[in-house]
Amino acid sequence: MPEPPAYESTITPPHSVNLQVSLGRVQLANPILVASGTFGYAREMESLVDLSRLGGIVPKTITRLLRKGNAPWRTIETPSGMLNSIGLDNDGIELFISHHLPYLASRNTALIVSIAGRTHDEFVEMAEMLSAESGIAAIELNISCPNVSGGVDFGTDTSMCERLVSACRQNSSIPIIAKLTPNVTSVADMACAASAGGADAISLINTCQGMAIDWRRRRPLLGNVVGGLSGPAIKPIALRAVYQAARATETPIIGIGGIATCDDVMEFLVAGATAVQLGTVNFYNPKASMEVLDALPEAIGELGATCLDEIVGTLNID
Numbered sequence: 001m002p003e004p005p006a007y008e009s010t011i012t013p014p015h016s017v018n019l020q021v022s023l024g025r026v027q028l029a030n031p032i033l034v035a036s037g038t039f040g041y042a043r044e045m046e047s048l049v050d051l052s053r054l055g056g057i058v059p060k061t062i063t064r065l066l067r068k069g070n071a072p073w074r075t076i077e078t079p080s081g082m083l084n085s086i087g088l089d090n091d092g093i094e095l096f097i098s099h100h101l102p103y104l105a106s107r108n109t110a111l112i113v114s115i116a117g118r119t120h121d122e123f124v125e126m127a128e129m130l131s132a133e134s135g136i137a138a139i140e141l142n143i144s145c146p147n148v149s150g151g152v153d154f155g156t157d158t159s160m161c162e163r164l165v166s167a168c169r170q171n172s173s174i175p176i177i178a179k180l181t182p183n184v185t186s187v188a189d190m191a192c193a194a195s196a197g198g199a200d201a202i203s204l205i206n207t208c209q210g211m212a213i214d215w216r217r218r219r220p221l222l223g224n225v226v227g228g229l230s231g232p233a234i235k236p237i238a239l240r241a242v243y244q245a246a247r248a249t250e251t252p253i254i255g256i257g258g259i260a261t262c263d264d265v266m267e268f269l270v271a272g273a274t275a276v277q278l279g280t281v282n283f284y285n286p287k288a289s290m291e292v293l294d295a296l297p298e299a300i301g302e303l304g305a306t307c308l309d310e311i312v313g314t315l316n317i318d
Contacts, residue, residue, distance in 0.1 A: 024200025081231030105135025165197025246272025
């Protein structure tokens with residue numbers, strides 16, 4: 001790890017700051033992406049967000065076949081966050097390719113397609129199908145969804161994770177990103193497994209498992225009983241996971257979890273993330289990504305840096 005620059009360094013003018021980042025084979029104009037499941041298929045947000053300014057878009061996770069998702073209630077607001085149990089409700093990969101992909105690929109920003117399979121072979125099949133299409137910068141393997149049966153199997157077993165990432169890498173020309181769960185004993189071990197499989201980058205974290213209860217009715221509030229907790233409440237967990245994974249592997253990390261402001265982004269970068277995804281904030285402040293992009297050059301310049309590489313992973317723990 002490079003020595004962190006002193007906080008008292010000469011401030012770099014914002015216009016001199018280079019925001020470009022590399023995630024393995026993936027090149028991004030800046031480190032600000034929007035997270036899967038929080039941005040729809042981008043059409044819903046185009047009146048509020050200048051999509052071309054984003055470093056990249058990760059649309060709603062797609063599966064091999066259409067999924068109707070879980071029974072309601074599917075979302076619950078919680079202190080400092082939200083619980084969701086959507087259950088990967090989506091149109092299926094074939095309709096995604098025919099209907100959503102042409103629009104997404106024309107948005108003048110990196111498109112990272114999130115996929116979830118029921119089996120190892122289904123993941124590989126979907127990666128192969130997407131490899132035949134143009135306009136896709138990377139595939140994000142959602143091996144960490146807590147809201148579907150078997151959704152975290154590949155993200156909690158190191159051998160299954162490495163084998164899956166390796167197979168998708170070998171059967172697709174598109175860069176591979178592994179999205180990991182915090183619901184494991186060792187995030188570092190899972191990150192190393194994804195790296196050993198050839199992942200171009202690792203996304204951390206997906207949601208933390210949680211639940212909400214109506215005690216008067218003595219019933220769970222979510223139709224699926226448990227769901228995924230996201231938002232500011234999980235930011236400390238996400239920071240810890242990014243820090244541990246970045247120390248365990250040299251594979252670039254994409255930080256996710258409770259990121260809403262430029263300060264949040266800077267914390268993740270210093271902890272070891274090369275890029276970040278904004279998620280839950282898109283529901284209550286859909287312009288947050290634009291606000292972060294406006295503020296980011298000045299924040300980086302405050303550390304005397306001229307590019308992202310100069311601050312990524314520079315946390316001083318001495």
